[in-house]
Amino acid sequence: MPKQTFFNLSEEKRNKIKSVALDEFSEHSFSKSSINRIVENTGIAKGSFYQYFEDKLDLYRYILQCISEEKIIYIQKYTEELSSGDFFDYLKATYSSGIAFAIDHPVYAKIGIFLLKEDEKTQKLIFGDLMSSGEDFVKNMILKGQENGSIRQDISADFVAFIINKLNLASTEYLKSKTFDDDFYKSYEAFSNSIIDLIKNGIKTVQ
Amino acid sequence: MPKQTFFNLSEEKRNKIKSVALDEFSEHSFSKSSINRIVENTGIAKGSFYQYFEDKLDLYRYILQCISEEKIIYIQKYTEELSSGDFFDYLKATYSSGIAFAIDHPVYAKIGIFLLKEDEKTQKLIFGDLMSSGEDFVKNMILKGQENGSIRQDISADFVAFIINKLNLASTEYLKSKTFDDDFYKSYEAFSNSIIDLIKNGIKTVQ
DNA sequence: CCTCCATATGACTCTAAGGTCATAATATCA
């Protein structure tokens, strides 16, 4: 958590710091990100930085928290209208919201990509021990789907949950490399559908 | 390329250096790998290292080359027996060989994972400009498949090629986290099949 | 035994990182 001093700052100053930090973390991995650069680009003294934050990790976690707060809004927007409990609908909502978020906030998306590419040690440093809870959630949904017969019995829930998580990352990364003309922007639904489709036809019950 | 001095060394010494380097690069990303550690673990002086190699990148590329030479043998073993030209057979052979290789050489696999997780800058540093040729190859096979009707027309070859490449990485990473008891070892075929299956049923022509 | 050449060495430089701290500047309030 940032120190109280940081929150006492004027909104402009706080925003300036956040903005520079976002740029830094979207261009470099956590360990390659540099406090020196951030301080320089913000125009504050290095000593000041350490009046605001405990250390680099403190700032990084704070930035992640800000991002995730914004992302939650997206997810809610896409999930609230579905109450069916169908696994594929849920998946679709997750992908759609994730992709919409990435398109609206390319800088956040870049940070997410760096984050998911971190090695285990660094991920543990950042998250502590609570991790891959998203994966567990997906795994449970698959297990339920297998119970109620909507998903094939002969697949490993563990494995598919893993793959689905990775596909999420992969699609974000794919989007990063594309230019977003209006046509594409309006058809990202189709894009996420194609991923769900890929999974769905691969693991759904054959009838 | 290592300097001549390196190749003049006794085989034991060369192997010692390679072995330590493999360990280092399998535990750390390229930039986090440390010449100091390598030198220390090898028991040679730092000056000696720079008599053998131009710099860290020189060693890293050399190690990659050694690995890829071994990997080619695997791929050939799995690809030579198929001459059908069927896309899914090719995919299956690629996955099978990749997974078999990763199981037989977990250290190499770890290096591969780090490598594929590198950011763009570092990947360009390592490979120069020639990259993602594997992706292009897959893409072309998909395009052919679409021409001859074995693959659906309404999917993006570009996108699927990207996804397939990422799945390859994901499966290697997944395997890394598993312990290889005999049962699993003998059934990795089933494992790779499940990935192909995931893709095949997702993109094959519906009839 | 001496010369010569390839190999071996580790102290050294330079750079850049994260983080500290005594002090200066500024704002708040009596």
Next chain:
DNA sequence: TGATATTATGACCTTAGAGTCATATGGAGG
């Protein structure tokens, strides 16, 4: 205005990295 609390500062510290170089070592041939 003067006292007090808050914020700002940049020189400085430690650590660790890659890479250098003058010198030492050791073996082969005359």
